Amino acid sequence: MNSSLKDRLQRLNVNFKRFGLINTIKYLIRNAIVKRPVNQIKFYLKRKQYSQNIIFITSLPKSGSTWLSNMCSGLDGFDLFAPIKWNTYIAKEWDDSRWDLNEDIFKEFRNKLAVIRGHTWAIPKNLNVLEQSNLKYIIGVRDPRDKLISEYWHSRNFPGHWAHDQAQKLSISEFITYKLESGEFEKETLNWIRNWLKNRDIKKSTVIRYEDMLNDPITVLKKIFNFLGFKIEQKKIENIIEINSFDKITGRKRGESDDTKFIRKGVSGEWKTIFSKEQKLKFSKIGDDIIEKLGYQSTL
Incomplete structure (x- = not known):
């Protein structure tokens, strides 16, 4: 049956x-x-009103994907969904396969206007599903150095997170050193970014930087909607941004830190003062190729 x-x-x-x-x-x-x-x-x-009924966003955790997907779901008729297969959120062990696409995953939303967000990898299986769907999609990225700092606070303050116990035992400096020297950060974050930059369909995908969203959200949303073929009025875009602003969501001014919250600080460039010289040197050896491709400031 x-x-x-x-x-x-x-x-x-x-x-x-x-x-x-x-x-x-x-x-x-x-x-x-x-x-x-x-x-x-x-x-x-x-x-x-729309050239496609699904907005698919793939991004690593702590890279602005929640903010981006909430803004996209501010379009008239759109709602934010998690496919049934993805309703696992936090597991004891990180398993990349739980974010894999299957050939039926978009059929669940064929009669809906849906924003779908995941941490999907650019492996052949997932790329093939996206190709078959004929959807244009969004790849969200963040300066990996800042992402690492945000990752520490997130895992430390959420008891259900798979890395919670580890983060509780380490200072932020110890956590950064461990992640860089163990190879975990390169495997989990840097390779994710590399794979998407190398294997994405350039005509059907666009790369959105978290830092650009911070600095000029209007231009970023216009870029996204134009890429998707959506004709959205300026007033609507401004309203979406206002509703989803850092101040509105958190009750704090951007830059006012609360290390216990999911949305912690809302700034970029924190790595410059937190990374030690040794950590900057280590990162530059394993990640400056990505920094250059994404147009971020050099580590050294």
Whole structure:
């Protein structure tokens, strides 16, 4: 039996047991006969405004993807979704495969205007799914040196995070040294960026830097929407940015740090004062190729 049909029958059985025959029939009439067709009509009317109904964003954690996806979901009719396969969020061990795409993953949203965000790698399987979908997609990046600092505070302050225990035992300097010398940071972060820069479809993808979002969010959103083929008015873009500003979301001015929060500081270039000379030297040996390609300031 089709898994989707099986799930529906199970829900129907639960409704019948809880609410009885009459109320279950009313539920079916309201949802299947009235609500669903109305929603479909609303979808098709909205769908005509956009060249594609899915905005797919792939980005590493602590790289501004939450902010970016929230702004994209501010478009009329769009909502932010997590595919069923991805509803794992924080696991005890990091497993890149949980963010892999499969051939059916976008079918889940074929009748929705959806923003989908993941930490998907640029491996052949995922690239093939994106190619078959014919979707234009967004690759979010952040200066990896700042990302490493943000990663420390995030893992340290969230007990469910797989690296929480490790971060609790180390100072930020010790954490940075460990990540750089163990090879973990190159494997988890630098190689992720390298793979996307090397293997992305240039015509169907655009790279968005977190730092550009900080410095000029209007220009960045215009770039994204123009790339996707969306015609969005300036006033709407300004409204989206205002609603999702650092001040509005956190109640703090940008630069005012709260190391216990998911959104901690909202600035760039912190690595310049936190990295030691030895750490800068180590990073330059393993990551300055990425720094150069993305147009960031040289480490040394």
